[in-house]
Amino acid sequence: MEQENNIVDRNYPSDVQIVPVNGREFILIGTAHISQESTDLVRAVIEQERPDVVCVELDEQRYKTLSDKTKWENLDLKQIIRQQQLMTLLINLLLASYQRRLGQKLGVAPGTELLEATRVAQELNIPLALVDRDVRITLRRAWNSMSFWEKMKLLSSGFVGAVEGEEISEEMLSEIRQSDVLTELMNELGEFMPVLKGVLIDERDIYIAQKTRDAVGDKVVAVVGAGHLSGIKRVLLENRQEDLSLIEQVPPPSPVGKIIGWGIPAIIVGMIVYIGFTQGESAAGDNMLYWFLVNGIPSAIGGVIAWGHPFTIAAAFFGAPITSLSPLIGAGYVAAFVQAYYTPPVVREFQTVGDDIGHWRMWWKNKLLRVLLVFILTSLGSVLGTYLGAVEIISNLK
Numbered sequence: 001m002e003q004e005n006n007i008v009d010r011n012y013p014s015d016v017q018i019v020p021v022n023g024r025e026f027i028l029i030g031t032a033h034i035s036q037e038s039t040d041l042v043r044a045v046i047e048q049e050r051p052d053v054v055c056v057e058l059d060e061q062r063y064k065t066l067s068d069k070t071k072w073e074n075l076d077l078k079q080i081i082r083q084q085q086l087m088t089l090l091i092n093l094l095l096a097s098y099q100r101r102l103g104q105k106l107g108v109a110p111g112t113e114l115l116e117a118t119r120v121a122q123e124l125n126i127p128l129a130l131v132d133r134d135v136r137i138t139l140r141r142a143w144n145s146m147s148f149w150e151k152m153k154l155l156s157s158g159f160v161g162a163v164e165g166e167e168i169s170e171e172m173l174s175e176i177r178q179s180d181v182l183t184e185l186m187n188e189l190g191e192f193m194p195v196l197k198g199v200l201i202d203e204r205d206i207y208i209a210q211k212t213r214d215a216v217g218d219k220v221v222a223v224v225g226a227g228h229l230s231g232i233k234r235v236l237l238e239n240r241q242e243d244l245s246l247i248e249q250v251p252p253p254s255p256v257g258k259i260i261g262w263g264i265p266a267i268i269v270g271m272i273v274y275i276g277f278t279q280g281e282s283a284a285g286d287n288m289l290y291w292f293l294v295n296g297i298p299s300a301i302g303g304v305i306a307w308g309h310p311f312t313i314a315a316a317f318f319g320a321p322i323t324s325l326s327p328l329i330g331a332g333y334v335a336a337f338v339q340a341y342y343t344p345p346v347v348r349e350f351q352t353v354g355d356d357i358g359h360w361r362m363w364w365k366n367k368l369l370r371v372l373l374v375f376i377l378t379s380l381g382s383v384l385g386t387y388l389g390a391v392e393i394i395s396n397l398k
């Protein structure tokens with residue numbers, strides 16, 4: 001408690017807090033990720049304080065994304081699909097689109113204040129430290145930590161919010177100017193999905209605070225989102241070494257999920273075999289044919305609705321009955337890979353995806369979004385087919 005009372009006041013606004021710990025000063029600048037005022041404040045504080053090191057709430061991936069204007073040219077969409085990271089990409093795009101729309105309203109590009117911190121540090125020859133966790137690990141931890149229904153809830157809320165393009169009032173803009181918009185969005189989601197807030201906010205408070213503490217120097221300026229300010233300050237004042245190894249790893253799939261993933265296909269195959277023994281090969285063949293059609297047709301229809309390439313539709317039709325019996329890969333990934341192979345997005349479509357994602361018609365016109373649409377709709381078709389197929393086969397047991 002004594003350290004709490006010793007926090008220095010240098011007439012900075014409340015967005016800047018100075019935390020002394022063991023003879024070191026940590027100057028925390030809490031920013032709104034879409035705010036010109038935050039950008040100006042970051043420059044002013046760094047120039048005045050001339051710290052030993054500047055820490056920024058970025059990882060290498062996000063830093064390259066913000067600073068490299070040609071980043072999309074190097075994105076390997078097929079590799080993302082092979083690694084089954086399309087859901088991570090989709091969530092990232094939905095969140096980025098939300099920030100981008102706010103940035104257009106406020107006249108400031110998302111992340112400008114973070115880039116400004118790196119620029120000022122370079123101008124003044126001050127060492128720079130990127131102290132955030134790898135965004136890919138963060139998103140994968142968030143995704144793997146959610147149940148199936150939480151994932152569906154997140155996607156539906158994010159998809160609808162991005163596509164509807166909800167009007168942003170002046171009152172909302174006023175509130176956003178005073179806060180970290182991404183953190184506010186995550187806090188809202190955290191109200192009905194606590195695990196998401198835990199991974200995206202609480203874990204990163206610990207991670208950023210520890211990496212900031214590890215930075216070399218007696219005076220450290222850290223530029224972080226306003227929503228992280230109190231959490232990082234609390235961790236710094238606790239002044240204990242945090243073990244980051246557990247939150248630097250992507251959690252393995254739940255054993256229950258693995259059992260269900262292998263168990264359901266095994267039960268389906270077992271029921272067909274049982275029908276063959278008890279009712280004859282003809283009955284087993286009829287059930288196998290039904291399984292094939294009831295999986296293939298809805299998945300193929302999903303490909304048609306998404307305006308998939310003819311080979312994409314064929315891949316969905318023939319792939320869904322097989323992939324639905326294996327937890328290793330889904331029909332959506334097979335169809336998305338074929339779509340990306342035969343109708344690859346061009347650089348311009350990568351560059352405009354942040355704007356296009358907010359207009360539902362563009363999901364069919366932008367080839368990158370169409371790959372994602374193929375993935376979503378063919379996956380849903382396969383899920384529907386699996387359910388209908390299982391119900392029919394169970395009803396045929398005698």
